[in-house]
Amino acid sequence: MRSPSPARVAVGVATAVAGGLLAGGAAPAAHSEAPGLGCGDALVEKTLENGAAWRMCARIHPIKGLVLEKVEFRPATGDYEYEGYKRVIDQLYLAQLNVPYDTGAIQYNDITEYGFGDEHLVEQSPELCPGEARDVTQSFMLFGELIERTMPGICVDEVGTGLATHSQERLSGGGPRFVEHGTGLEVSSVSKISWYEYQQKVTFDDHGQIDVGLGATGDVAPGAMFFPTAPEEGWPLGSATEGEQRYGASHWHNAIYRVDFGVDSGEHQRVERWDYARPPEGPSSWTVHGRGTVEDAAFSSIPGDDHNELTWWRVVNPDSLNKDGHARSYELVNRNPVDHFASVTQPLVTFTNKRDCEEYASDNLNPGCPNDSILDYVANDDAPLTDPVAWVNVAFHHVDRDEDQSPMQVHWQRFQLVPRDFFAQTPSITPERSCVNGFDEGVDTSARPCVATNQVRPSIETDRATVDTGTIMTADPGTWNTARTRWDYSYMWFRNGAPITTVGEDGVARPALGPTYVVTPADAGARVTVKVTASQVGFPSGTAESVAVQVVGRPRSTPTVGLAAPAGAYGRAGTVTVTVSNSATGTVTLTLNGRSLGAKTLSRGRTLYSIPRTTTPGRWTLRASYHGNTTLNTATRTTTYTVTKARPGTVKTKITKKPSSRKKGKATITIARPTGLTAPRGKVTLVLKKGSKKLKTTATVRNGKATVKLPKTTRGTWKITTTYTGDTRYTPARSVVIRLRATSEKGLKQPTVEGRH
């Protein structure tokens, strides 16, 4: 199921906020590419419909089932809040699922006794997974047999999350209205534990919230043990047979999750507890005061004994501040009962420092601290609480219903991780609301817009009545909304709707900016306007164009610039011909990749340029700019100029030390080059051949020269061929073949030239 695209009613002009880009509408903002998470195929990365994105590593563990790691979020507003992704949690998984039946006869630990992976993992068939099913590779023993399989085991999907935000600024309708429908990334798996089938589902929404859910389906427990006759132990399922009513046994699903927080990858994180109570001397009976305390050591908190229903916790990274200067944090939202009848299921939440051996909430399977539980973890942890792991107890007391048969509709138990000051504003904020942050006189984007909004159009004043060449034009920015801020103005001048540019001696065209403009011959007969941009840090800028001013005179025509540039070669000067139509007079400038080759005067609309012979091989951009005259406008032409590689000079091989069967030899290779050019680099390969025997050696060419070690050689006649690989400037080349005759065990005869290859 997918929701329709997020809809927003656009108000004002969507533009950039000074000091940071803000995405307008549903378009994702550009962001710099952060390094990947290094988990290969396990990477799940999804950009949601509003432009927000999540990424993480998702795997199936043989015992824990779905394990999510390195979970990171990038808001829809892109770099407006921070650059790229930020870490939220390092790891998340279900660390125990304790199922005691109210009969007192039996209880199960579905994680440590069964496990959610291996044979318990259910295939994500197309009927089960409406999104993208991810393959999982497994290897386990089943009934004495090794099973190795790869099957779809994780489902990744984008789902609608309903209304995300709504704001209507007028009571009776009309006026600006903001509507967003949200979506979320859902990562899930299904595991079958006897008659129960569980969906592990984590939903990451487009505003940075995480919902962790355990859904139970399958069937109610079968057999006499789970169908007692005592009414207080369950709920009547089915009709009485022979006068006897059986009761589906009530039971708990005590799920304890392990959440390893990594708020903005903080080295030192802080756990805060917040409580709310009526002060002894408040002004009224409904006065409530909140109080935060830092949890400085590992703890378990039991509802009623240690905290009340208003208490909540958050994990703060004190070194990571949002744009408002508030420390980033994630809040734990856990509104569930606890099973008070066993000590390990009493705490609603337990926080400990991260310790590798502490993997499961009870009956720990890690040999580093075997059979321990969260209670032991707390007892054994006396360090300051700075690397917090939360053990989140999400319990559900299941009293069966007639409707549970059959199959049983999924019943859910869940908790949330909610960003608190992770962003300075809502992570989907639009330009229209971007200045609404903190104390405000009231949101009214019509009367008090955030976006720079022009109220009286900009205008142009001139220093004389007849506007001709030399007239000084001065821009008046007009009137802008000043209810929230004062604006800085910038100006850009236009001729007949196109930006006015002037080409300098360097051939670079520059736009006409600033509050004044002096009319040039190029403006004759044209309509000149100025565009004013109002901007201020923290506010989206706005632009408005002035009324046009007519310049007297006949408009000039625009000539065509021609650029003939046949390919050149390294070491040889190239020739480029610039032509300007209409037999233009005046000057042109030619640039090569932005570097000026100087200004030249046209003769019959034509001039020649010489491209330096030292121009390195490759593709270059040539740009010819005509500067205009009294009857012609400026004009430019760009083309690609190709320089090919040069052939190097002679490759010479000289043996400087003869090799023998016992000792290696040496040779010097020189590669000649034309005067004034860069010496060849690259590599040379020497092949020594004697009959079917072949020896090979290579060396690096530096400054046109290479020293090569010759391999040990047996006696006889060897032919040596040297091949040069070429480099960025030179093509490959080969030396003449030289012949070497070995006369003794100790060495070879001096080389004799045999001929050019």
Ligand SMILES: [Cu+2]
């Ligand atoms: Cu149940």
